[in-house]
Amino acid sequence: MIRLVSCVSIGVWLAIGIAAGSASAAQAAAQEPQPVRFLLASNNRELPVPLDVGRIPVLRQRLTLDLQGVTVREALTAISSRARLVLWYADDVIAANRQVNLRANEITVAAALTDVLVDAGVDVVFHRDGTAVIVKRMASVALVQVGTISGRVTDSTSREGIGGVVIAVEGTRLSTITAADGRYTIRGVPAGNRSITARRLGFVRRSQAVTVADDSLAAIDFVLVRAPTMLSEVVTTATGDQRLVELGHVVGRINADSIVKSAPVSSISELLSGRVAGVQVNTYQGTVGGDVGLQVRAPNSINLSTEPIVIVDGVRYTSSAAARVDLGSGNFVEPTSPLNDLNPNEIETIEIVKGPSAATLYGTDASNGVIIVTTKRGRTGPAKWNAHVKGGKTRIPDIRYPDAYWGWRTFAGVPSLTASCSLDQVGRGQCTQDSVTALPTPLNDSKLTIFQSEPRSEYGANVSGGSHDLRYYFAVDLENATGPLRMPRAMADSISLVRELPPEQLKPNAFAKVNLRSNVTAALGSAAEVQVNAGYSSRSTRTLGAGFLNPYAGAFGRLLPGLPYGVAGPDQLFSRTTTERVNRVFGSVTASWSPTPWLLARGSGGLDMASITRASLARRGDVPRTVFNLFSTGEVDDDRGRQLAGSWELAATASFSSSQVSSRTSTGLQYVRTLDDVLGSSGTNLPPGASTIGAAATVRSSQSYREQVTLGSYLEQVFGLNQRLFLTGALRRDGASTFGRNYTAAIYPKAGISWLLSNEPSMPHIPMVEELRLRYAFGASGQQPKPGWNRPGYAVQQALIGGAVTNVYTVNTLGNPEVRPEQVREHEFGFDATALERRVELGLTWHDRKTVDQIVSVSLPPGLGSLMTNLGVTTSAGFEAQLSARLLDGHALSWEIGFLHSSYKTMLKELGGAAERRSPYGGWVVGYPLGARFQRPLTYRDENGDGIISVLEVQLGDTAVFVGEGTPPRSQSFTSSLSFLDRRLRLSALVERRSGFTQLNALHHDQCGGGICRERVDPRTPLPQQAVGIAPLAGDYQYIESGDFTRLREVVIAADVPLAVARALRFRSATVSLQGRNLALWTSYSGADPESASPRGFTQQEIGIPQGRSWSLRFDVGF
C-alpha cells in the first residue's frame, strides 16, 4: 500500500525535520551519497532514533522481485504492496520518476528499499502504528549519534556462555536476549555514557557503564555470578526436569541432604513436617515406628484416600498404611508406616506437587498431590566418604493426668469396698456416698506408669564418586529405637515372681531398621545414560495393641480395686506381643537417550516389592484377664503378605529454542500395576508353653488377593517467549481396572501460565525487587475407585453341606459398572518475588478446587445391598504463603527466618441423595466442611431438685449439629536460624502451629464413661458439669474442644569442627549437632496431646499416646 501526499506531517518532529533539513540534506546527499536510514519515531518531541532492522518483522520479510526499468514510484508500490507496508511519501522527496532496476531472490524488504532509494538522500521513518514515511534526510538526525554494543555473557563458575540473559540499555527501550553461547548485539544505542544491565533468573543482576560513540562498536562482556533463587531451581516433573520458572504452579521443595545433617529428623515424615506450606504430617502416636498420615492442602474425598502418592526416583512407592497390604483386622494392632521404610539420609531432595493443577500428568490417584523423592546420586570425582552416628533418648513428656474419683458407698446399710457410688446412682437411690476420694491415675505414679525414657541410635555411612562415564553412590544406615513404654515396674516385679518375663513383654514397643542403597549412573557414549537405583530396607517393629487393647486407654476407663488400669492393664496387654517384619526391595532403572540436541527419550521401570509378616503371640496363661477374655487360653496369629507395585514409563521430549521462542513438547505412556496377596492364619486354645499355630486346638486361615492396573498417556506442550512468558497445555488420558466397564477412560486437562514480570522490558523496574513472577495453573486429576467397587463382589466362605464343611462361593455385592474416578479440578494463582538482593523471597498462592463425582455409598432396596456411586460434589479454597528472609548476613553473625502459612476451607456441596453422616468423629453433611464434627446438643434439668443430674435428667437433641472442623484448616510454621563465626556455629528452631479445628477429648470421655471422672462422682461439681459428665451415658456424646496447638518442633545447635582439627583427625569435614524434638507444647486442649488424637479418615478416633520428646547428639564426618 502506498500513500501519496504533498506534504507530510506526522508529529511535530517530522515537520521540523522536513522544513529544517530539506535543503541542506539535499545538498549533502548530492555531495556524499549515503544509504537510506531506517528510523523510529518517538512519541514525544525527541528526534527519531535509528532502528535495528533485524528486529522489525516487516523489514525482515523476504521478497523475490523483478523490477526492470521501472520508476522509483512503481518500485515502491511493488515493494509496499508485497510487504503489506503502509508507506507515505511525497513524489518530490524521492524523485519518483527516476528509473531503477532491481532483480533479486529472497531479498529482505529493508534491502529492497535500500536499493531502490539508494542515493535518494532520504530516511524511512517508522511510526508506532507500523506505517512508514519517507522523508528527506534530516540534518538534525545526524545529531542523534548512535553506536552499537556487543559482547558475551558468561557464567563466573563455568566460564561458559549463558543464553537467555536480558541485556538492556538503561533509560531506553533498547534490549536484547543473549543467544545460547551468551553473545549479544544491540544496535542504535544513543551515543554517550550508558548503563547496560544483564539479568537472568538464577544469576546476580549486573550493570556496567559503557561509553557509546557514534557509529562505532562498544564491546562489553558480563560475567554473572550464580545466585539460586526459588525461581531458578530445576524441579522434577512428570515430563522430566524443568525450571521452576516455566511452571504455572507452585512446587514445594525440601533439600533433604542439608536438613537431615542439622535437624532432629529420623524419618521421612519428620523431614516433611513444617517445611512446606500446605503439607500436614499427622503422627498418630508417640510410639516408635508408628503410622503417620500425610495431607497436602485440603482433603478431597469422602470415601477414598486423602493422602498424596509418593514417587521415588520416578517409580510409585507405597507410602500409606491404608494402601499397604491389609493383613487383617484380627490382630488389633497399631499399624506401622510404609513411608518411613525410606531412610532420610539417602535422599537428595523432596518435591511436593500440591494438587491437581500440578499433578495432572501423574494421572489417576494424584489428586491429593504427589511427593517426589529423589535419592542421592554419585558425583564425578574421587571417592568421598561420609559417615554419621547419632544417639539420644526419647520420653513421653510429664503430664498431670486428671485424677480418678471414687465414691465410697453404702447400700442397704452395707459398706462396699469394691464398687464406687456415682452421683447418678445416688440420685436414683441405688447407693449412698460416704465420702469421695481422688486417686491419681497410674500414669502419674512412677511405679505404675507405662512411660519411661528409652534410647535410640543411628549409624550410617555412604560413599560417592566416579568418572564422567560411571558415577556411584552407596549407603548403609542402621537405626534402633526402643519406644518410651514399658511394663510398669510394680507389675513386672509381680509377674517375675511367677514366670519369666521376656524382654519383648517388658518393653512392648521397639523399632529396628537397616537400609541399603546403591545408585549407579553410567554414560553410554555421549548421547545416552542409564541410572540404576536400588534400595533395600529391613524393618522390625514391635507394636502395641490398638484401641481397647492399648493400656494407655485403660488408664482412664474403669477403676477396679487392685486393677489401676481396669481389666485391661499393661501386665495383661503387654504380655501379648506383636512384631511386624518388613523386607522391602525398591529399585528403578532409567535410561535416557538424546540422539539429537533437541530430542530426549526416556524409559524407566521400577518395582516396589515388600514382604510383610506380622506375628502376634499370647501364651496360654500370660494374658488371663482382658476385655471379653480375649487371649486367655492363648492365641497365635501369623499373617504374611506380599505387596508389589510396578511402574513402567516411556517418554520423549523435544525441545527447540531461538533467542525469543522456546518450545518443549513431551509425550509419554505410563503403566502401573499393584497387587497384594495375603495369607493369614491364627490358632487359639494353645497348650501351656506352646507358641505355634500347629499346636493350637482351633486353627483358622484366610487368603485374599487384590490387583489393580492403570494405563495412561499424556501430551504436554510448553512455549516460552523471550524467557519471560511460559505457556503450558497438556492432556492426560487414563484407563484403569477399577473403572466401571461402562466407563472407558478419564481425561485430565492442564494449562498454565508463568510470566516473569521482572524480565519484561516494558515493565517499570520495581525498586529493590529482583524477580517478580505471576503464575496461574489449571488442572484436573483423579482418584480411582477401590478394587471391587466396579464389579460384583465374590467371596469364598465355609458352609456345612451334607454334614461336611465345604468352601462355598458367593456373590455378595452387585458392583457398579458405571463407577468412575473422582475428579478434582483446581485453579491456582500466585506470585513469587525475590527482593533486597535476594535477602527476601516471598511466594503467595491461592487455590480453588472442585471435586466432582465423589464416590458415595447409595443404599439399594432391602436385600440388594449398596452401590458405590459417583454422586457427591465438594469444593475447597485455600491460601498459602511462604516467606524467607536473611535479616543479618555478616560473617560474624547471620540470621535467617522463614514463615509458612496455609489455610483452606472445604465444603460439601452435593451428596446426590446419599445418606449424610452426622458424627462427632467427623462426617459429611451438605453445606458443611468435609469431616466436620456433629453432636446432638445437650440439655439438662434437675427435675427432682436433689442437686444431682442423673442420666434421666439429661437429654440429647434429635439432630446432631455442627460443632467444629475435624482436621486443621490452618497451619503455620516459623523457623529461625542464627549463624555465628562464618556459619560454623548454628542455632535454629522450628515452631509449628495448627489451628481452626476441634478435637475429641477421648481421655475425659473414657473417664466419665467409666464413672470415674470428677463430674460423675464429686457432689460439689456444679450442675452443668455434672450434666456433661453423665451425657455419654445418654447416647453417643463426645467431649469436643478446640484442638489448636503450637509446638516447638525442633531445636538444633550445630557446630563445624575447625578445619585444622578435622584434618588432624584425617577428616575432610566434621560437624557435631545437638538436636531436640517436640520440646514444648502450647495448647488450651485439656486432653494429653491434641496432635496424638489425630483422626484416621472420618470414622475413627482413638486415644493416642502423647508425642515423644527427644534429645540426640549427632556427629557427621566426611573423609
Added chain:
Amino acid sequence: MLADELFDYAYLPGLDQRETNSTAGETPYTRWMEVRRAATLALPELLSHGSEATKREYVGEMFAVRGYATLGLAEGFCPGFPLHEVVAFKPVFGTALSTDQVFDRALADFDSALTFARDSTRIVNLARIGRARSLLGIGRYADAAQAGALVPSKFSSSAEYSLTLRGQANPLGYAWQTYSVSVGNREGGSGLDFAAASDPRLTLQLLFSEFGASYYTADKYADPSAPIVIASGIEARLIEAEAALKAGDPTWLSILNDLRATQISPAMAALNDPGSDPARVDLVFRERAFWLFGTGHRLGDMRRLIRRYARPVESVFPTGIYYLGGFTQLPPAGEYGPATSIPFPSEIEKQYNPAIAGCTSN
C-alpha cells in the same frame, strides 16, 4: 413371633405384640430379599461353570432356593411389596405385588427348578414341595396335592447349621441358648397349646418360670447346630390331606393318621373325625402346626385360615393384653396390635418406587 408358635423375650417384641410399625419387619424382610438376590446372582455364574449335568442340578437348586425365599415373603409379609430383579448385575426395581402374585413368582421359580434339575431327585422333590406349597397359598388345593404327590413321605431337605462356622448357628437353637425366645403356649388366648399339649412331635424343656411366665425350649433345636427342615414328604402328605378335606374326600383323616402311624416312633394314636368342617380344618392345621413346628410354616397357615377359610382374626391370632416377655405379674406393655402379617419396610421401598404405598391389606 407374630404367630402363636413362639414367644419373644428380647429380640422382636414389636412383632410379638403384632406391632404394625413399618420398620418392625425390616430385618426378616431384608434377609429374605438377600437370599433372593444371592440366588439370582448365582444363576448366571452357575450356568457358566461345571459339566452339563451338575450345571442343570445346581441351577435348578438355585431356582428352588429363590422360590423358597419368595414363598417366605409371600406367606409372612403383608401384600404390596415389590420383588426386585438383578439383570446383568444391575438392579431392576419391581412394582407392588399382591400376595397371590408373589406366590405366582415362587411358582415360576419352582417350575424352572423342575425344568433344570429334572435328573436330580433331591432337587425335584424339593421343588415339587415348594410348588405344592405355592399352589396351596394361592388356594389351588387339588393342584397343590398333585404337585407333591410323587414326593416320598420319608423325603426331607434341610438347611444345615454349625456352631464352629461363624454366624451359621441354628437361629432358634441360638435364641434358646441366649434365653430370648420361648415356645408359645396358648398365646393371647387363641394360640395353640404348643407347650401344654405334651405332643411327642414337640418335646420341650421348661427352663424357668418367673413372674407368671414359663420359658420352654424344644428339643428338636436343643443343639444349635441342628438342621431345620425346609421341605419334607410329611408336608406333601399334609397338603394332600388339606386338599382332600377341601374336596370333601374322606381320605383326609387317613392321610393324617398314616403320618402319625409311620413318621414318628412310637406311633401316635389315630385321630378321630371331629365331625364338623371347621373342626376338621382346625385339626388339619393343628397337625400341620405340630409336624412343621419351627420350620417357618405357622404364620403362613394362620394367614391362610383368615384368607382362605374366612376365620375371624381374633380366633386365629393372639389378642388381649400383651405382657412384655410374657411376665404376667409385671405391668402389661399394652395390648396386642392388629397385624396378621409382617409389615414390609415400605418407607425404604418408596425411595426406589414412589408407587409403593405400603401394606395394601393385612
